[in-house]
Amino acid sequence: MNLDLLAVAAHPDDVELSCGGTLLKMAQRGYKTGILDLTAGEMGTRGTPEIRAKEAAKAARFLSVKWRGNLGVPDSDVQPSRQYKLRLAGLIRELRPKTVILPYWEARHPDHYHASTLGYEACFLAGLKQLPIEGEAYRPFKILYSLSFAEVRPTFVVDITAHYERRRKAILAFASQFRPEKGESRAAHKKQKVFLAIDRLEDQMNQLARHYGELIGVKYGEPFLQKELMKVEDVVKMEVRSI
Ligand SMILES: [Zn+2]
Secondary structure, X not given: OOOOEEEEEOOOOHHHHHHHHHHHHHHXXXXXXXXXXOOOOOOOOOOOHXXXXXXXXXXXXXXXXXXXXXXXXXXXXXXXXXXXXXXXXXXXXXXXXXXXXXXXXXXXXXXXXXXXXXXXXXXXXXXXXXXXXXXXXXXXXXEEEEXXXXXXXXXXXXXXXXXXXXXXXXXXXXXXXXXXXXXXXXHHHHHOHHHHHHHHHHHHHHHHHHHHHHHOOOOOEEEEEOOOOOOOOOOOOOOOOOO
16 A cells, blocks of 8 residues: 555554644545554553554544554553564555654653654665565655654644544544443543543643644644755745744
């Protein structure tokens, strides 16, 4: 499969929370998009890996992605080891994405910053002909870093105003993280810290989208960073007002 855009992240729901609007926007432009979760999120306090897999599939439908997969790395043990790098490089050769979105390389959760390094190094290795894995050597053209959790100035912001509602639905598809489990009373559920944490997280992500949107003169936006400089052809048609 030749994907145009592949988003890689540590846990199911990381992509929805950080760059779901951008994935949906690109799918609506006719690009083939995909999501790779490195782990099944089995260290999450609520739900089971099976439930989260179902939820991930549902969220993927909201974002209109053509492909969603799981690399099978144990949750809370994401690291740029040779074994995981080769596994991911093999998948990059299969999917041949033109652009790859990775998490930013600094984060509080080790899985998040390790996912960034693992992703970058696997994309690099996938282009080495002598690598002891199957498939034709291939390297993505562009690597973007999703910044939603990082306090770093982005290189650019994608306007997701028109895609915000469906991004919200995709996030809420991870219902086991929000709703009471069978046999659990609503009151007991509400007392749990995790309910509040997820509740706050969604709220925080909405505020971030609003904040970055405002910086480019729209309602909602998702921030990205790229290591390269941006090339501009026409300085008269540049967007975003200065004064
Ligand atoms: Zn995560």
